[in-house]
Amino acid sequence: MKNQKNRETDFAKGLEGIVSNTTRIGYVDGEAGKLSYRGYDIEDLAEHSSYEETVYLLLNGKLPTLSELEEFTDKLKGNRTVADEVMNRITHLPCPCHPMSMLRSGISLLECIDDTCRIAEDLEEKKEAGIKLIAQTATLTAAVARHLQEKEPVPPDPALPHGANFLYMLRGERAKPLEERVMDLSLILHADHGMNASTFASMVVASTLSDLHSAVSSGIATLKGPLHGGANERVIRMLTGISSIAEAEAFVEKVLAEKTKIMGFGHRVYKTYEPRAKILQGYAKKLTELTGNEELFEIAQTIEKRVTEAYGSKGIFPNVDFYSGLIYHSLGIDESIFTPIFAVSRIAGWVARILEYLEDNRLFRPRAVYTGPTDLPYVPVRERG
Ligand SMILES: CC(C)(COP(=O)(O)OP(=O)(O)OC[C@H]1O[C@@H](n2cnc3c(N)ncnc32)[C@H](O)[C@@H]1OP(=O)(O)O)[C@@H](O)C(=O)NCCC(=O)NCCS
Numbered sequence: 001m002k003n004q005k006n007r008e009t010d011f012a013k014g015l016e017g018i019v020s021n022t023t024r025i026g027y028v029d030g031e032a033g034k035l036s037y038r039g040y041d042i043e044d045l046a047e048h049s050s051y052e053e054t055v056y057l058l059l060n061g062k063l064p065t066l067s068e069l070e071e072f073t074d075k076l077k078g079n080r081t082v083a084d085e086v087m088n089r090i091t092h093l094p095c096p097c098h099p100m101s102m103l104r105s106g107i108s109l110l111e112c113i114d115d116t117c118r119i120a121e122d123l124e125e126k127k128e129a130g131i132k133l134i135a136q137t138a139t140l141t142a143a144v145a146r147h148l149q150e151k152e153p154v155p156p157d158p159a160l161p162h163g164a165n166f167l168y169m170l171r172g173e174r175a176k177p178l179e180e181r182v183m184d185l186s187l188i189l190h191a192d193h194g195m196n197a198s199t200f201a202s203m204v205v206a207s208t209l210s211d212l213h214s215a216v217s218s219g220i221a222t223l224k225g226p227l228h229g230g231a232n233e234r235v236i237r238m239l240t241g242i243s244s245i246a247e248a249e250a251f252v253e254k255v256l257a258e259k260t261k262i263m264g265f266g267h268r269v270y271k272t273y274e275p276r277a278k279i280l281q282g283y284a285k286k287l288t289e290l291t292g293n294e295e296l297f298e299i300a301q302t303i304e305k306r307v308t309e310a311y312g313s314k315g316i317f318p319n320v321d322f323y324s325g326l327i328y329h330s331l332g333i334d335e336s337i338f339t340p341i342f343a344v345s346r347i348a349g350w351v352a353r354i355l356e357y358l359e360d361n362r363l364f365r366p367r368a369v370y371t372g373p374t375d376l377p378y379v380p381v382r383e384r385g
């Protein structure tokens with residue numbers, strides 16, 4: 001498109017492929033199907049790390065020593081409590097209200113009551129505010145989930161690690177070891193993923209030197225959209241709508257013939273089997289066996305096998321949402337809470353990338369190609385036809 005007047009002739013819709021900054025935080029290699037945080041392969045982190053250690057790594061650029069990890073874990077635990085005035089308000093919002101909107105409102109309310117967060121000036125203070133917010137987001141999300149079931153919030157248990165405590169606050173009782181492991185793993189796998197839309201949105205807000213809570217609120221607002229978070233909700237609706245392997249086979253043939261998009265398949269960056277889906281697949285099998293959802297796993301496998309046969313050559317494979325939906329469903333979590341759980345994890349990436357960007361801040365200010373009319377004569381309102 002030509003527009004000499006603006007001297008902007010080339011543009012990338014949605015900023016696709018545009019490089020806006022450098023980062024040392026994470027790398028997605030879509031061709032090789034690799035994801036790393038701070039240089040560490042996601043498969044190693046999934047096998048050996050914990051969410052707490054992964055957050056430390058993202059925020060600090062190195063794996064912690066034992067004492068650093070203990071101190072950091074204690075800090076997260078010590079910051080879990082959310083003031084009653086915020087809890088009471090988010091549970092008295094005009095309903096029906098989307099859980100992501102409740103969570104976003106909770107973060108905004110925290111900003112209103114927490115001076116230390118609002119006035120955090122330097123990057124160390126912002127990091128402390130970020131750690132507090134990471135801890136509180138899990139508490140807020142669990143309270144939102146329980147409110148939707150008309151249940152009272154469960155106070156955090158300081159004896160439990162982040163993922164196990166989150167499940168405890170959701171249920172009001174301790175989960176089984178495999179369930180706790182899978183929640184921790186899922187939080188690790190979703191913690192960061194390149195310059196995705198919610199990360200970018202939160203960085204844009206932070207680049208104006210607005211406060212961290214506002215930046216995180218915009219991340220949550222962005223993640224809420226079905227083109228970003230939310231595909232796993234649609235995956236579980238698809239899977240639970242199928243009641244047998246035979247029905248799964250018929251379903252997949254029908255969608256292939258109709259050439260409709262199948263939820264939980266394909267990715268803008270990965271053109272091979274993505275590592276997060278591969279890791280979650282193994283755990284989904286174990287978890288569905290534990291929770292009596294084996295048939296749902298078999299249905300998922302049937303769909304995966306046939307879709308991969310048909311579309312693998314086009315680079316279409318299951319994505320992380322295909323198995324995370326199955327996992328959260330098997331953990332007994334309502335589908336409306338799947339995207340808020342994404343936020344419970346991804347807030348670590350948002351905070352890490354905001355802090356990194358602010359080290360050498362530059363206000364985000366792209367431009368647009370003007371394609372409207374020019375030099376129109378202004379006609380007074382009474383003279384317009
Ligand atoms: C994630 C997604 C938006 C990535 O899309 P993209 O890289 O921009 O790819 P496009 O939507 O342009 O699709 C490219 C081709 O692959 C096909 N395709 C992509 N995803 C597909 C899917 N899930 N099922 C069937 N076909 C798919 C498209 O129909 C298109 O085919 P064509 O070239 O014959 O027209 C897309 O794969 C999708 O909508 N997936 C389903 C939703 C989902 O699972 N989202 C979670 C992502 S983590």
